[in-house]
Amino acid sequence: MILDHNSSRAGSGRSQPANDLSRRNFLQVGAATGGGLLLSLRLPVLGGEAQAADGSDFSPNAFVRVDRDGQIVLTMPYVEMGQGTYTAIPMLIAEELEVDLKQIRLEHAPPNEKLYANPMLGVQATGNSNAMRGGWQPMRQAGATARIMLVAAAAKRWNVDPASCRAQNGEVLHPPTGRRVKYAELAADAAGIPVPDKVVLKRPEDFRLIGTPAKRLDAPAKVNGTAVYGIDARPAGAKIATLAQSPVFGGRVKSVDDKAARAVKGVRQIVRLDDAVAVVADHMGAAKKGLAALVIEWDEGPHAKLGTADIAAELEQATLKTGAVAQNIGDVDKAMAGAATKIEATYEVPFLAHATMEPMNCTAHVHKDGCEIWLGSQAMARIQAAAAKTAGLPLDRVVVHNHLIGGGFGRRLEADGVIRAVEIAKQVEGPVKVVWTREEDIQHDIYRPYWFDRFAAGLDEKGMPIAWNHRFAGSSVIARWLPPGFKNGLDPDSTEGAIDLVYALPNFHVEFVRVEPPGIPTAFWRSVGPSHNVFVVESFIDELAAAARQDPVAYRSALLDHNPRAKAVLALAAEKGGWAKKLPKGSGRGASLQFVFGSYEAHVVEVEVSKDGDVRVRRVVCAVDCGTVVNPDTVQAQIQSGIMFGATAALYGKITLENGRVQQSNFDTYQVLRINEAPAIEVHIVKSSEPPGGMGETGTSAIVPAIANAIFAATGKRLRKMPVAGSQLKSG
């Protein structure tokens, strides 16, 4: 997802230019309790831009502390969900501070109740692939500032010119005299040094850590079973609960017969809510057994007859009306009138569940003095606010303990889980851990929206596009999640990947029509907007190439003369992917190209389609230009991960409804790519000194059209409705 505001869309990079970052706005320095040096920073967080922008009210959300024992402690607003943030961000500080990565310790933010009393938290969230983009300048600047102050403290102590001193490996050296002193001994003095007016950051050629693969700091605990996720939290005396929510969105509990459930050994209590019933027990085994024994009658409410087909039909209708203009270049109508050929197509993408490996869960304890929450969240402040509201408590009475997240993908930006847990905890004596079954997790997810797209293009006599018209309808996640982000019928996420295309398209018009599906909540998902837009745009451009009887890569490339970074990644993917080489019958190669989340990425994919229409994705070659690479290993891992996630969606992903009920329930009906189906993946990273782009979500959007285009190359069949499964690809 993307929450950059429109003003920052222009040009190649979306990260803030350095001169916007006057130190007053984002960095303060002082003494830490205990006498060390404390740097307080303001990092951009998802949805937090509004507060950060005015600059007058400095509200830090990240802290770098140089302790008197030499330990460097970082507290930051981004959470680790597997994307490697806990390793890459410390690298930025360590680089400028001249310490070893191992000297930096991370503390979960927010760390304690004291900070809760501080209004600093604002909207705090990790998402939008923005941790590296947001942290790139300020984190390095913080490291450099601390280093300069430590050097100045040493120089003062030795009574020498700071310019004759040098920082290295957690020490300040004075080469002329051979003296050296550890940061630990300087931390207290440094806090009293005036803050430097100007800090000069290292040149890329001097980077010692940035650009060199670094081991993940969180890995050891994750291979020996000691890592603690939200679902592993167990405050003393906690009971375990599981629940059944109304199978139809918007339904309510009419009656509950809980006699048999109460008789289950280990079941302690049945909690009835307006639209859900929970079984509280000594352990999950008893809670699940109790749940199965409940007889619940539901009042299904207004959506009892809803089906996916109704929603798709409504969206299709909506694309016949005008929408909000997301981008207009030139005069499409005029160009279309003069076109030699006209191509039209419609596309559809389904609802998708997140299906994070760690099922939804939240532990809550509501007691007379307040409320305590244990979970893994991408949006701590939102969790705290939701818990406070549900418990009827002031914010400062709610303590949230954050844990590792077993997969976020946008699901852990939502507060529905904490609301449920607090509703239940209000009726339970002592803490209660509410764990959703996988079936509840999939059937009561907040889904990636369904979208319907209508395209028309005009080609000139050479087959090149002279008019591009795209209108699409669907839900706006931002309108619900961050209402101020939805303006004039548009939001930056819904349109990312549909506008500001890499291609030179002289007459270009894109409209969005917001239509909310009745009763069905929609949410961010890995790559949200681009997961849809890149699929439709890159499929349609492939259709144009086919209509023009041109090679799909050459066709794209001809539209990229003004965009060297895009052209270069496409050429690299084509070369490494053996674009020109022949494939056996039944196999095909497809390409895609995108610029989203501030990174350029091209894929060349090989698929094999059997006579029965089964599709195997054999090989994916990816070329990426994500600006400066902080941790190359993380970039590669994230791309591999994003590709598997996108390939899962392309091949299998869909959530459908019938009679108001989600039809999928577990990994048998909501399939996920397995190791035996996983393609070989090659990642080629373009060397660049541009500011870093986001990497957590790009692979997901790029792979889907590449697969669809490869299927077209293999079979001549164009897939305009995702997923592939169920498509009519049989050739026999």
Added chain:
Amino acid sequence: MATTINVNGVDRTVDVDGDTPLLWVLRDLLGMTGTKFGCGAALCGACTVHIDGVATRSCIIAIDSVGTSAVTTIEAIGATAAGARIQKAWLDREVVQCGYCQSGQIMSASALLAKNPHPTDADINDAMSGNICRCGTYVRIREAIKDAAQSNRQGALQ
């Protein structure tokens, strides 16, 4: 009814219904949270443990069917030769992302390596396709298993 099972070499007694899945006994009653819940239906492999050395989905194994078998979990797998090699290869290859599936992946991979020191790609597919990784770490899982097998070979040559 009190039932005694042997987990990581230690006898543990719990008082639950005999049909209670082993997973919940481990996690909720014995506090061994390294073994994860993913689906509850033998579809994802997150809950994989070893029962007498065989990779088993603990979410569908009733506690009263364990008997005197030895249950080994992620907390103790590092004490076995295959487990230690797999864990090391996992770190060397930087396999983990969110990490949630990895206890189960490591248990499946260690069981494979213990009985088949030099697995082929097809062997790896057979042993590992019951373990879902939503973060898509499959490329590295395969590489890590091969590394661990390689270190096996080197160990044997010494």
